[in-house]
Amino acid sequence: MKVDHVVYFTTRKLVDIISDQQQQGNKAVIGGHHEQWGTANALLYTENAYIEWLTVENEELAKRASTNQPLVEQFLHDRQAGDGWATVCFSVNGMERWKEELDNKGFRTTSILDASRKTEDGRLLRWKMLFVEQEITSELPYPFFIEWEEKEDSRLLRLEETGVRTSEHCKKKITECVFHVEDPLKETGEWAVLLSQKVGDENTIQIGDVIFRFIETEKEFERLATVHLSTNG
Numbered sequence: 262m263k264v265d266h267v268v269y270f271t272t273r274k275l276v277d278i279i280s281d282q283q284q285q286g287n288k289a290v291i292g293g294h295h296e297q298w299g300t301a302n303a304l305l306y307t308e309n310a311y312i313e314w315l316t317v318e319n320e321e322l323a324k325r326a327s328t329n330q331p332l333v334e335q336f337l338h339d340r341q342a343g344d345g346w347a348t349v350c351f352s353v354n355g356m357e358r359w360k361e362e363l364d365n366k367g368f369r370t371t372s373i374l375d376a377s378r379k380t381e382d383g384r385l386l387r388w389k390m391l392f393v394e395q396e397i398t399s400e401l402p403y404p405f406f407i408e409w410e411e412k413e414d415s416r417l418l419r420l421e422e423t424g425v426r427t428s429e430h431c432k433k434k435i436t437e438c439v440f441h442v443e444d445p446l447k448e449t450g451e452w453a454v455l456l457s458q459k460v461g462d463e464n465t466i467q468i469g470d471v472i473f474r475f476i477e478t479e480k481e482f483e484r485l486a487t488v489h490l491s492t493n494g
Contacts, residue, residue, distance in 0.1 A: 266310050349438055
């Protein structure tokens with residue numbers, strides 16, 4: 262298991278997101294369109310994961326999709342609070358085995374969802390997704406999981422060949438994700454069980470080279486609040 266990407270919900274135009282990122286020295290790109298969900302995204306790759314800015318481009322289609330697509334459902338719920346960080350996604354190998362493991366731990370999971378995105382050059386990318394079943398509220402959502410159809414080596418090679426993940430992108434990496442929650446001890450413990458990890462000091466867990474920190478807040482929404490990046494060289 263590794264961090265695949267972090268998600269930021271936005272109602273802004275993706276071209277404006279990309280322009281802002283480029284002014285900051287970050288080469289973000291249009292990811293493409295989720296034609297079955299009515300959403301689209303912009304992406305910024307780093308050495309170890311990527312950032313996704315997700316937006317709705319077809320309201321009617323998104324509302325229909327939200328009945329069985331929890332991430333779209335969360336977007337429609339969370340936009341009342343404005344743009345902001347939303348959640349984190351982990352990549353796994355063997356989605357069926359992972360679903361069985363979570364179910365055996367007592368978590369209720371969705372069915373494994375088939376997903377796809379059409380890139381700007383017309384390529385259709387496919388993957389599987391899995392969510393923990395829970396009502397979308399102001400409480401912190403669990404992370405979700407992805408298994409790409411492409412093998413990791415092939416996927417990274419494609420990203421390099423298309424120029425969306427270059428040596429410049431790999432000078433940066435995601436090092437920490439900070440969550441604002443009402444009860445840090447409770448959330449850290451639940452995520453540790455979910456992800457089969459040990460709880461570290463100060464309500465943290467670590468997956469690979471990324472630290473997940475849970476901090477107490479009095480804000481209404483319990484969500485991913487900050488994503489820290491480091492620069493190498």
